[in-house]
Every structure is written in C-alpha cells, then in structure tokens.
Amino acid sequence: xxxxxxxxxxxxxxxxxxxxxxxxxxxxxxxxxxIFSPWYWTSHVLLLVxxxxxxxxxxxxxxxxxxxxxxxxxxxxxxxxxxxFFQPIGQTVIFNFWFLDITQESLLFAFRIATRITVMISAxxxxxxxxxxxxxxxxxxxxxxxxxxxxxxxxxxxxLPQMQAKAQTIIAAQRSRGLDTESTFFKRIGSVVPxxxxxxxxxxxxxxxxxxxxxxxxxxxxxxxxxLYEISDRSSDKFIRWGLxxxxxxxxxxxxxxx
Amino acid sequence: MAFINLNxxxxxxxxxxxxxxxxxxxxxNEGEFVAIVGPNGAxxxxxxxxxxxxxxxxxxGEISGTVEVAGIDSSKSxxxxxVLNVGLAFQNPFNQISGAKYTVFEEIAxxxxxxxxxxxxxxxxxxxxxxLTDISNLADRSPxxxxxxxxxxxxxxxxxxxxxxLLVLDEPTSQMDPIGTREVFGVIxxxxxxxxxxxxxxxxxxxxxxxxxxxVALKDGQVLMEGKxxxxxxxxxxxENGFGVxxxxxxxxxxxxxxxxxxxxxxxxxxxxxxxxxx
Amino acid sequence: xxxxxxxxxxxYPTGLEALQGISLIIESGEQVAIVGQNGAGKTTxxxxxxxxxxxxxxxxxxxxxxxxxxxxAKLASRVGYVFQNPDEQLFSxxxxxxxxxxxxxxxxxxxxxxxxxxxxxxxxxxxxxxETNPYDLSxxxxxxxxxxxxxxxxxxxxxxxxxxxxxxxxSIARIAHVIAELRREGKTVVTITHDIDFCAENFERVIxxxxxxxxxxxxxxxxxxxxxxxxxxxxxxxxxxRLGKKLGFKETVRNxxxxxxxxxx
Numbered sequence: 001x002x003x004x005x006x007x008x009x010x011x012x013x014x015x016x017x018x019x020x021x022x023x024x025x026x027x028x029x030x031x032x033x034x035i036f037s038p039w040y041w042t043s044h045v046l047l048l049v050x051x052x053x054x055x056x057x058x059x060x061x062x063x064x065x066x067x068x069x070x071x072x073x074x075x076x077x078x079x080x081x082x083x084x085f086f087q088p089i090g091q092t093v094i095f096n097f098w099f100l101d102i103t104q105e106s107l108l109f110a111f112r113i114a115t116r117i118t119v120m121i122s123a124x125x126x127x128x129x130x131x132x133x134x135x136x137x138x139x140x141x142x143x144x145x146x147x148x149x150x151x152x153x154x155x156x157x158x159x160l161p162q163m164q165a166k167a168q169t170i171i172a173a174q175r176s177r178g179l180d181t182e183s184t185f186f187k188r189i190g191s192v193v194p195x196x197x198x199x200x201x202x203x204x205x206x207x208x209x210x211x212x213x214x215x216x217x218x219x220x221x222x223x224x225x226x227x228l229y230e231i232s233d234r235s236s237d238k239f240i241r242w243g244l245x246x247x248x249x250x251x252x253x254x255x256x257x258x259x
Numbered sequence: 260m261a262f263i264n265l266n267x268x269x270x271x272x273x274x275x276x277x278x279x280x281x282x283x284x285x286x287x288n289e290g291e292f293v294a295i296v297g298p299n300g301a302x303x304x305x306x307x308x309x310x311x312x313x314x315x316x317x318x319x320g321e322i323s324g325t326v327e328v329a330g331i332d333s334s335k336s337x338x339x340x341x342v343l344n345v346g347l348a349f350q351n352p353f354n355q356i357s358g359a360k361y362t363v364f365e366e367i368a369x370x371x372x373x374x375x376x377x378x379x380x381x382x383x384x385x386x387x388x389x390x391l392t393d394i395s396n397l398a399d400r401s402p403x404x405x406x407x408x409x410x411x412x413x414x415x416x417x418x419x420x421x422x423x424x425l426l427v428l429d430e431p432t433s434q435m436d437p438i439g440t441r442e443v444f445g446v447i448x449x450x451x452x453x454x455x456x457x458x459x460x461x462x463x464x465x466x467x468x469x470x471x472x473x474x475v476a477l478k479d480g481q482v483l484m485e486g487k488x489x490x491x492x493x494x495x496x497x498x499e500n501g502f503g504v505x506x507x508x509x510x511x512x513x514x515x516x517x518x519x520x521x522x523x524x525x526x527x528x529x530x531x532x533x534x535x536x537x538x
Numbered sequence: 539x540x541x542x543x544x545x546x547x548x549x550y551p552t553g554l555e556a557l558q559g560i561s562l563i564i565e566s567g568e569q570v571a572i573v574g575q576n577g578a579g580k581t582t583x584x585x586x587x588x589x590x591x592x593x594x595x596x597x598x599x600x601x602x603x604x605x606x607x608x609x610x611a612k613l614a615s616r617v618g619y620v621f622q623n624p625d626e627q628l629f630s631x632x633x634x635x636x637x638x639x640x641x642x643x644x645x646x647x648x649x650x651x652x653x654x655x656x657x658x659x660x661x662x663x664x665x666x667x668x669e670t671n672p673y674d675l676s677x678x679x680x681x682x683x684x685x686x687x688x689x690x691x692x693x694x695x696x697x698x699x700x701x702x703x704x705x706x707x708x709s710i711a712r713i714a715h716v717i718a719e720l721r722r723e724g725k726t727v728v729t730i731t732h733d734i735d736f737c738a739e740n741f742e743r744v745i746x747x748x749x750x751x752x753x754x755x756x757x758x759x760x761x762x763x764x765x766x767x768x769x770x771x772x773x774x775x776x777x778x779x780r781l782g783k784k785l786g787f788k789e790t791v792r793n794x795x796x797x798x799x800x801x802x803x
Contacts, residue, residue, distance in 0.1 A: 008361075134361055155358030162353075162403060166626070172590045173627040177687065178614035178643030194639070197629035201673060205625070209354035212313055216347040217357070217370030217417060220339045224375050228368040228382075298706040299678040350704070406576040433704060436575055436732070436772040462706070465777070503707030506735055506777040510794045519801050529777070533784045536801070 007128035015058035019237040020136040021143070027127040029244030034119045036251040038258040043115040051122045060129040072121045076114040083110035133157060138227040147225065170198050261286035262456050263310065263425065268324035270305065270314055279305040281480040287458065292451040294467040295460045297477035298501050303460045306477065307349070307429045310458055312341035329424055343374065346423030350430040352410030356402045363413055364398040370421045388420035392446055407434030415443065419450070426450060428459040444470045464492050464505040468527035476502065493525035507532035539601045539616060539694035539726055540566050541587060546596035548582055556582040558750040567724045569717070571737040574747035575772040580730045583747065584697050588617040600695065615644050618693035622700045624684035633683050634668035640691035658690035661716055678709045685716060696720055698729040702736050714740050738762065738776035738792040746771055763790035
C-alpha cells in the first residue's frame with residue numbers, strides 16, 4: 001500500500017520549522033530572481049550557492065538528488081536539446097546535423113534556459129520535501145484561503161494514488177474476463193470503455209459518500225476552525241519573507257534599468 | 260418525551276417513483292441502543308440518513324411527517340448545526356477517509372478542527388477516543404495504508420471523538436473479523452450506557468441479541484415489527500419476509516418441528532441455544 | 539480441471555513476503571473455501587491462478603498450462619474470476635451486453651455465446667433484467683450481474699472473492715445456489731470467504747491461510763474441529779460447530795442436518 005503519499009520527509013532541520021508560507025515565498029523568490037535577473041550567471045549561482053546548501057541544511061540531500069536524477073535532469077536535458085537544435089539564433093556554427101545547425105549562441109542560450117528550469121524545479125522540490133501539506137493548508141486557511149479550496153487541493157493529492165490503485169484493480173478484473181489489453185493497438189483502443197467507465201462511475205459514488213462523511217464531521221460548520229498543530233510564524237519568518245521580496249524587486253529594477 | 264421522535268415520515272429520493280420510507284413512526288429514548296435489521300433495499304440506510312439530517316438536507320427529495328432529535332425539528336435546522344448532535348458512520352470505510360489528513364491521529368482530529376475545539380483540548384480527546392476503540396497503535400499510520408476493518412474503526416473513532424448525543428451507524432463492522440466485531444459492539448454498548456443514544460444497522464443477529472436493547476425490522480420502507488431482540492429476531496414474520504436469522508434460531512425452529520426443542524422461545528445467541536438444547 | 543501449485547512464493551515490490559511457500563493440489567471438480575484473516579495472502583494466492591500475479595518463485599499449473607508462460611487473456615478461458623466489488627468490473631449499458639462481454643472475448647460462436655448468456659442469466663435469476671442498466675440495480679443485484687458475467691464464460695475453474703460481503707440472506711441463498719449448480723456441472727470452485735457459516739454449508743474442503751502459509755487444509759469437519767489452530771488466523775468455527783462442541787458432541791458438526799441427526803440419537 002501507499003504509505004508515503006506526499007514528497008514531505010520528516011526531519012529535524014533548520015528548514016522544517018519555518019512557516020509554510022515562508023517556504024513558498026522562498027521557492028517563488030528564488031524562481032523570480034532567476035527569471036528577472038539581468039545576468040545569465042545568476043541561475044548558476046542560485047543553484048550552487050543557495051539551493052544546494054539549503055538542501056543540506058534541510059537534511060533532504062538524498063531525496064533531493066534522487067528526484068534530481070529522476071525528474072529534474074531529464075526535464076532540463078530535454079529542454080536543452082530542444083533549444084540547442086531549434087533555436088534559430090547566431091552564426092557561429094559549431095556542427096550541423098542533417099538540416100539543423102548548432103551554433104555557439106543557441107548552445108549558450110539552451111544552457112541558460114536549462115539551468116533556469118533546473119532552478120525552478122529544484123526550488124519547488126525543496127519546498128515540497130520540507131513542508132508538510134496539512135500544515136501548509138492549515139496555515140493558508142488561517143490566512144484567509146477558503147477551506148473548501150484547501151480541501152480540494154490536498155485531498156486530490158492524496159486521492160490520486162488511490163485512484164491509480166483502483167484503476168489497477170479494474171484492469172485486473174477485465175483482463176480476467178478475457179479482455180486483451182496488451183497485444184495490438186486496436187485491441188487497446190477497444191479496451192478503453194471497460195476500463196474507464198467503472199472508474200468514472202466509482203468516482204461519482206465516492207465523491208458523494210466522501211461529501212457526506214466530511215459533512216458529518218462538521219466540515220461546513222460556521223464556527224471558526226482550529227488546528228491540531230500549532231504553526232509557528234516567528235519574526236525571523238517575516239524577516240526572511242520581506243528580504244526575499246526585496247531581492248525580487250531589486251532584480252526587476254536591475255532588469256529594467258540595464259536593458 | 261422521547262429523544263428521537265419520527266412521526267409518519269415518508270420520503271422519496273429525487274427522480275424515483277416509489278418512496279424509500281413510508282409512514283415511519285419511531286420513538287427512541289435517551290441512552291437506548293436500537294438495532295435496525297432488514298433485507299437490502301428495505302430503507303435502512305435512508306433511515307440512517309434521515310436521522311443524521313442528510314435526508315432531506317443533502318439529498319433533497321420530498322419528505323413529509325416530522326423528524327425530531329433532542330427536541331429539535333430537523334426541518335427547522337440546518338445540516339451544519341444538526342451534525343453537532345448527531346454522528347454518522349457508514350459501511351464503506353474507504354470513502355469515509357477525509358483525504359485531507361496524512362495520519363490516523365490527524366484524521367480523527369479533523370472533526371474537532373472543523374467544529375472549533377481548542378487545540379489543548381483536542382489532543383487528549385483524540386487519544387481517549389483511540390484508546391476506547393483500541394487503535395492507539397495506528398496513530399502515525401496513513402489511513403489509506405490500513406485494512407478495511409481497521410479503516411472502519413478509524414471511521415467510528417472519528418465520529419465518537421466528536422461526542423454526539425446520537426450515534427447513527429450503518430453496518431459499521433461489515434469488514435471486521437469476528438473478534439473485531441465483538442469488541443466494537445462492546446464499545447458501542449459502553450457508549451450507550453454512558454448516555455449516548457445509538458441507532459445501528461446490522462446483519463449480525465447474534466451480536467444484536469447480545470448487545471442491543473431493541474430491534475426494529477424494516478421491509479419495503481416500512482416498519483414490519485419492533486420489540487425486544489429475542490422477540491423480533493425469532494419471529495416467524497422475519498422468515499416469511501426473507502430476513503436473515505441466526506443459525507441458532509433456524510436450527511432450533513427446525514428442531515422444534517421434530518420435537519427436539521422443548522422450550523417455547525427460540526434462541527438467537529449461542530448461550531440461549533446451549534441452554535435450550537441441553538438435556 | 540486440476541490446479542497444481544508448487545512451492546509458490548510471492549514478494550510484493552514493497553518487500554512484503556505475501557506467500558511463503560505454498561504447495562497445493564486442487565482436483566478437478568473440487569469445491570474449496572479459503573479462509574483466514576485480512577493480510578493472510580488469500581487474494582494474492584488466487585490472483586496467481588489466472589496469471590494476474592506472477593510467482594517470485596515456484597509454479598502454478600492450470601491443467602497443462604503453466605501460468606508463467608500463458609497470457610491472462612488465454613488463461614481466462616480456463617479460470618473465471620469474480621472480483622469482490624462488482625462496481626470494479628461493470629461497464630455496459632445493459633445487463634445482457636455485460637454478460638456477453640466475457641464469452642465474446644473468448645471468441646465463442648454467436649450461438650454458443652447466446653446459449654451461455656441465457657444459462658448464466660437464468661442461474662442468477664436475472665432473466666427479467668437483461669435490458670436494465672446495471673447501475674439502476676441495487677448493489678445486491680449488481681453482484682449477481684458480476685457473477686453472471688463470469689459464469690457465462692463457462693470456464694472449468696471459477697474463483698469467487700468474498701461473494702457474500704454486503705449481501706442479504708436472499709442474495710446469499712442465490713449465491714449458494716449458483717455454487718451448487720457449478721458443482722453439479724463438475725466445475726472446480728475456489729472461494730475466498732470471511733463468512734464461516736456460508737463456508738460450512740457450501741464447501742467440502744477448507745484451506746486456512748495465515749501469514750502467507752497454509753495453516754490447515756482438509757475436510758471441513760476436521761478443520762472446524764481445530765478451534766485453537768483456527769483462532770491463530772482470527773477465524774471462529776461456524777455457529778453450529780460451536781454449539782455442538784458446547785453441548786459435548788463427539789463429532790464436529792457443520793450444518794443443520796448434521797446437528798439434528800446427532801441430536802436425534
């Protein structure tokens with residue numbers, strides 16, 4: 001069964017006790033600075049001097065580098081090749097392949113874009129690894145996010161893996177009835193209805209019953225909600241958030257001023 | 260006056276032709292443990308939804324007659340207020356997991372968070388409820404990683420922790436093994452003795468006879484019969500109407516025809532059967 | 539058709555060792571019930587019979603077919619499998635089409651398909667509901683549709699996973715009738731069940747699993763007599779067996795008939 005449903009890993013680090021909002025602002029701040037900064041080397045610096053040290057401070061290095069290998073590098077690599085081959089800029093041809101010319105400029109551009117993508121995904125991965133989803137939602141609800149909205153986001157995150165498990169059972173049930181899901185393309189197309197309709201119908205029933213279950217537990221109660229966990233929001237959190245906002249503003253100003 | 264008061268309740272779901280409940284009259288006293296039995300389609304779940312306020316507030320449809328719990332008329336209340344008095348747990352445990360929580364402990368606290376229970380009161384209440392249903396060892400597990408029977412215990416605990424005055428249970432032990440079932444019936448009995456009123460739909464006749472104060476038999480949306488567990492569960496009327504009965508009852512009935520059961524009353528439980536068959 | 543299992547082991551990707559060396563022969567035409575607590579490995583075991591799961595070690599033979607080298611689609615012609623929840627398999631707009639799905643997949647002729655469908659619908663008492671959308675039926679009847687849609691495949695082996703869960707007395711009686719009919723036709727029936735009284739009334743052979751191993755295997759009367767061993771896998775003996783024991787009967791009784799026979803003596 002799925003014991004671990006979110007990216008979150010519980011660790012005793014300096015990053016974990018930060019307020020969830022601070023951690024979102026941190027991720028967004030890094031991303032915005034890397035987008036707006038006028039210098040191409042900013043993303044590289046952010047990656048090496050900010051993100052990687054934070055990964056170690058947050059004690060999530062193993063998880064981060066695993067996801068880097070699985071997700072970030074393939075995504076960045078793909079973007080790199082697409083940009084390198086198809087970006088029609090520059091004259092300095094390094095080599096060509098069939099009708100495609102690779103120029104020095106397109107290569108540099110591709111490298112820059114790929115790094116920026118790496119920074120973006122890394123910043124978010126870091127955020128997800130160190131933030132408990134329930135804490136995030138409780139904190140955002142406390143700050144005025146409608147609870148229904150928070151519920152939809154967080155339950156979707158949890159229920160998707162369950163839907164996947166259910167889809168597996170349906171596939172197993174239909175294969176037992178002789179449905180060929182493996183051979184030819186046309187047979188696969190033909191097997192869509194028997195697989196999808198039980199899933200859809202099942203989900204409708206589920207949604208209704210789940211609505212009843214959470215309603216029975218006072219979900220729409222008009223009383224002010226409380227939270228099981230105390231979510232700290234210290235002055236250092238506010239300091240970090242405002243610091244990040246200032247960094248973002250500086251990058252935007254520099255970008256406008258230098259271009 | 261009775262704690263639950265159903266007066267001539269007739270209810271029809273939207274888009275259906277026949278009523279799911281017809282002229283239901285039912286009075287239940289505070290602290291009473293009433294079991295509802297009946298074949299599938301008899302209206303047992305609809306009755307549960309009616310007591311819990313979901314009929315008609317959630318399902319809409321046409322209702323007539325009056326539904327009163329703890330002196331409040333359902334038609335004059337709203338669902339969000341009603342659920343503070345009445346707790347509901349139903350059969351499918353998987354669909355009762357909120358999906359918003361990552362551990363069993365958080366899952367059980369969900370209802371307390373929603374209804375604004377202060378944080379320092381929350382933890383002891385969750386711990387106490389988990390102890391009662393014997394799931395303290397599951398506190399840090401993901402609710403989705405549990406077996407069906409364990410999930411049913413979590414669903415029950417999530418409602419018990421809210422301390423409703425009326426507990427409505429729709430087949431809450433369907434996925435539990437016999438030992439688990441016996442334990443849960445014991446917990447519910449204890450709640451009733453502490454003053455909580457309980458209405459429970461169940462198929463397991465032996466346990467009903469051991470634990471419930473009264474049995475209501477439903478058929479086609481109507482009350483067919485009600486009374487003491489032993490009277491109702493051994494009645495010929497149930498057999499004629501396709502109800503399930505315990506093997507002790509059906510075997511003793513056959514034995515009686517052959518002159519092998521001498522007593523007037525038929526048994527429902529093991530002890531009653533042993534008593535009657537003993538030479 | 540015979541099922542032959544040789545030292546079957548199965549380890550889930552999570553590392554959970556669900557089956558720890560099961561060897562078993564189920565003869566053609568046998569009626570077998572598999573009991574045991576949640577997590578004992580019952581479903582994992584039967585999902586090997588039609589190739590949905592592949593053994594980590596050991597082998598399963600269905601007749602002369604090795605499940606390791608036979609596709610699930612092909613095995614479906616020998617092993618029918620009724621899943622626990624009918625909602626996980628029903629998809630057609632009407633009952634008739636649903637029940638036809640299996641035999642059509644197996645490539646039977648139109649005449650044979652029609653005949654099998656008719657027989658399956660009669661057996662499950664669904665003949666008057668062929669035009670109905672399965673989702674307009676009650677969950678009890680949807681279960682019967684699921685049963686019919688597997689029986690119509692006319693496989694020599696039929697597996698039921700928890701057939702009585704959530705069913706009322708009438709529905710359980712219908713399921714018992716279906717199983718009796720399959721027995722009469724000489725089919726092999728393997729049923730996973732929690733309902734020990736249902737098991738006592740309908741099966742000759744009982745296998746109790748516990749933690750991925752066979753705890754007990756034999757004639758029902760012998761199995762139910764071993765109360766202490768059964769308790770290891772959280773199974774209580776049937777009601778009448780317990781009653782007989784309390785009354786001091788020497789023999790282990792399973793059903794009403796046996797009970798009354800002893801009482802008469």
